[in-house]
Amino acid sequence: MTYVSRILMGLKSPTTPTVFEALIDSIIEQQISLNVARSLEYRFIRKFGLKFQVEKKDYYCYPTPDRLAEIPLEEFRSCGLTSRKGEYIRDIARNVVHGELDLEILKKCSDTKKILESLCSIRGIGRWTAELTMIRGLHCMDAFPADDIALRRMISAWYFNGEKISPSKAEETAMQWGTYKGLASFYLEVAEHCGIKPTLV
Known part of the structure; x- marks a missing residue:
């Protein structure tokens, strides 16, 4: 090393702008290779993200919770995601939109163990997904x-x-x-x- x-x-190590983005990416990457995951994320962002142009070149914003909360499950499958991953993503997005889940508040917590427990309490989130989210979305360098x-x-x-x-x-x-x-x-x-x-x- x-x-x-x-x-x-x-x-x-890069950090995503929001914990939500890190969490959704980590769900997409569950149990698949990194190359396949990157391809799915590419499709996911371009299908559901807001598109804008700069000097005639297309750019895409990461899909918002509001947008993902309304997506039919078959639309997630059209990106190559499983129905179960689509359920997890949509449920999390809906919980954020309805004020039942505040992921950004985790940025104020310095206790890695508490953050891990909070993330693992979310449906579809196991230890691997939580730790990956902590590294990418919260820059918790002691997560592994x-x-x-x-x-x-x-x-x-x-x-x-x-x-x-x-x-x-x-x-x-x-x-x-x-x-x-x-x-x-x-x-x-x-x-x-x-x-x-x-x-x-």
């Missing part, structure tokens, strides 16, 4: 999605010679990164995307 950090020094198969594979490549490891082993390894476990996981993801290979240097 020291080697990766040195190469990627100064790289900052140990259940992420791809992340475990990356940790295995760097620390265990490619041997398959359990979530608990990944968590144990990440403990050495302290309160920057989430940032370290982001660095590993970028390193893989950039083709940076494990080395003893």
Whole structure:
């Protein structure tokens, strides 16, 4: 990790403008590869987001809770999402619109455990989805999605010679990164995307 950090020094983990956006993206990415997830998110935003033009070029805003609250489930399926994910997204959007769910208030909470519990209390949100949301939407760098198969594979490549490891082993390894476990996981993801290979240097 020291080697990766040195190469990627100064790289900052991106944060979404709203917790809602991070949560919806994390739901879309549940149990699928990152490449497939990016393709679905691309379609999702262009189908439901507000379009505007700048110098004849199209840009899209992230879909708002108001917009998503009214979407029929079959419309979500047309983007490649499952009916269940469509239900989760629409239910969350409706709860936000009706004032039953305030995701942005989580930005005022400094207790990672309480944030995790709050997110996991939402229908369709498990620990992995909550932790991913915390990293992306709240910049909680001490959150660590140990259940992420791809992340475990990356940790295995760097620390265990490619041997398959359990979530608990990944968590144990990440403990050495302290309160920057989430940032370290982001660095590993970028390193893989950039083709940076494990080395003893």
